Amino acid sequence: MELGPIWRALMRNKTSYVLIALQIAVTMAIMVNAIGIVQERSQQMARPSGVDEENIFYLSSVVFDPDVDREALISEDLDAIRNFPGVRNAILSNTVPLRGGGWSEGITLEPDPDLESTGVAIYFTDEHGIDTFGVDLIAGRNFEPTEVDWHDFDSDAWPPLAIVTRAMAEELFPDTPLNDVPGKTVYIHDTKPVTIIGITARMQAAWNSWSGVERSMLVPVKRATSGVRYVIRAEAGYRDEIMPQIEEMLASSSGDRIVRNMKTMEETRQRSYLEDSSMVKLLLFIVTVLTSITGLGIVGLASFSVARRTKQIGTRRALGATRPAILRYFMLENFVISTVGVIGGAIIAIGINMWMIEAFGLQRIAWYLIPAAMVTLWLVGQLAVYGPARRATMVSPALATRSV
């Protein structure tokens, strides 16, 4: 191998090679950390909300005339929506998963205010909630129509029944088999007993960055506030068609109301993860541009060093070196530079990652990103140097005899 001569030649003209190696190192550091963040965000975005996202949409109806019988109006609305062709089911609820705004409470195992409570997202619903959200009941039972209460805006009552998600059940009763959790009693507001009657497989809270995002609770209450939210599940494929129709139906059913904020679950997911998905795009863009710049830098340097060494190449050729030997020389030279760069890059990458864990609470990068980035940059280097190296092999041996 020609490693010895290559290394000695490099040492003779250090600066420009050091620059390229440094550039590769920094590029790799950015690449590894950016991809690490992309991975983390993508994993978060991939978590299912647990509800039928394709077919659910929701809207708000604000009734501001204080004399309207709100309970009657809401019942009428729900009947009308549920009977609308193309609608599978509908409920009155306070929010939907990932919407960003919601209601949370603390749950304790005993009626003791000194106990630490477990936070849970509250969804007010009735016996249609399970079907409307499209969540799977994996243990226990659904609410009966008779178990659903009407509450006022400022009511402090709390119904005695609830359905919780599997994550919530496991958090409260880590040692109890899921099937035995229904029937257990927990306490809300320190004092009010609530019996868990059912468990759903999964239903996320309204806040995607909350550490307890998988902990939710369905509560059999219809709250007759002035502004209410209807959550509607369309029959598969009918959502887009019926959305404007339902909006129109509600808006025209009573003159003194505002119907607004109609959104699909899909839009809600997009909005919820907008920062994350944008960050992913930004980082991928930065990595691509950066790798190209570094690649172009390698092309530039290699072209320059080929041009400068034209005479030496000619001499080597005249002394019997074959074209592949010349090609190999430049490829190998680049490989040596890249190797120095990627080793430095690995060190800087880990350093930056440690700093980001410290400063921003990010996750540690997966170990395999480092070898993956090394291989990528080796390949980029080899690709970038191939063109100039090919040109080097074209140098004619006769050149050596001229102008010496």
Next chain:
Amino acid sequence: MVAAIAVGIGAYMTIINVDYVMSSNPIPHRSDVLFHVEVDSWQPNKAYYEPDHPPEQVTYMDGIALLEAGKARRQVLSYKTGRVLEPQGEGERPFELESRSTSADFFAMFDTPFVYGGGWDKSADDNEEYVVVISKEINERLFGGENSVGQTLVMNGDPYRVSGVMDTWQPMPKFYDVNNGPFEEVEEVFLPLSVAIANEFGSYGNTSCWKAPEGGWEGRLASECIWLQFWVELHSENERQEYLAFLEAYVETQKAVGRFPRPTNNRLNNVMEWMEYQEVVAEDVGVLKGLSLLFLVVCLLNTIGLLLAKVTRQVGDISLRRALGASRRDVFSQYIVEAGVIGLAGGLLGVAMTWLGLQGIKSLYGELEFISRLVAMDWPVIFAAIVLAIIAALAAALYPTWKASGVHPASQLKAL
């Protein structure tokens, strides 16, 4: 070379621009005299926010007590709510207005600009007068932009008298209430707190409770739930200390009646301290700032490499110049001037790149309505981009230039 610098500058300045707007002072001339008040009314077992942070808002009981005590030069208690406006014209549908219920000092303390009229005074608060300050846009929509002071508008069935029309005002961040997002739009109407409380206008912001409120509106007012923002105006360190002492005395009186189970933990933060504490600058921006700085470093390394290659190629010319009598200094200045020109060109192109970058950010985050306010390019940013580019180019040129000026006269001539 110019392109490399421009790309690096563009990427870095894009992020700096966003960061600059996010961390800017929303009310520079008053930020040192306005203080956000926190008193720790939270539960005994757990801090509001670990390890020892008091709640960010106040309960109605505390807010109203501190407001009525009037121990600061000015004080304002407010919360976000919503009203439905019923236009009087035929066929116009009612629409909802983002509203803020506030005590009278809001306008003087935060120095809000007015097109017509002004805020209301304390007597309006005391007498529960139905007065309202509306935004310029609402005035445009309802009164065609005319001076509407003294006119009446109807919200949720109640007639209000317009006392003032606020000129466009959008503090960035919206420091006086960051609970619903720090870059949210300023409310469209402002009305007296006393009217809102008397008529049970619910809060449209965040409410947190550690103890369940008793039922009804009265129960909410008497509860330990936090949902209002309280600010005071204090002009000196002395006044600040006095106010802290007052808060301490107040908390003692509350402890005496069995409230405030936690150790006394009162805080007064001025505007910028409060913004920093609330971490209004998104974390992603911090990460991007670091990465884009490294990006700039790569672009500079690239430039150094290119300049070096250039010098090496021109070694013959340089030694010829030297042989013909040019001094080292001449060669040095030749290359430094060249680098400066490259930097200037890179900076100008970089400004264009920054603009492109901001447009890119805007289209990426377009759904966030506040983003258009974050991506406006500022003159200081443009200027900084150009200066940074020139400095970067000069720094990059330093080593190659030093190399160039070190070329011996005639050292290369024999090869020519």
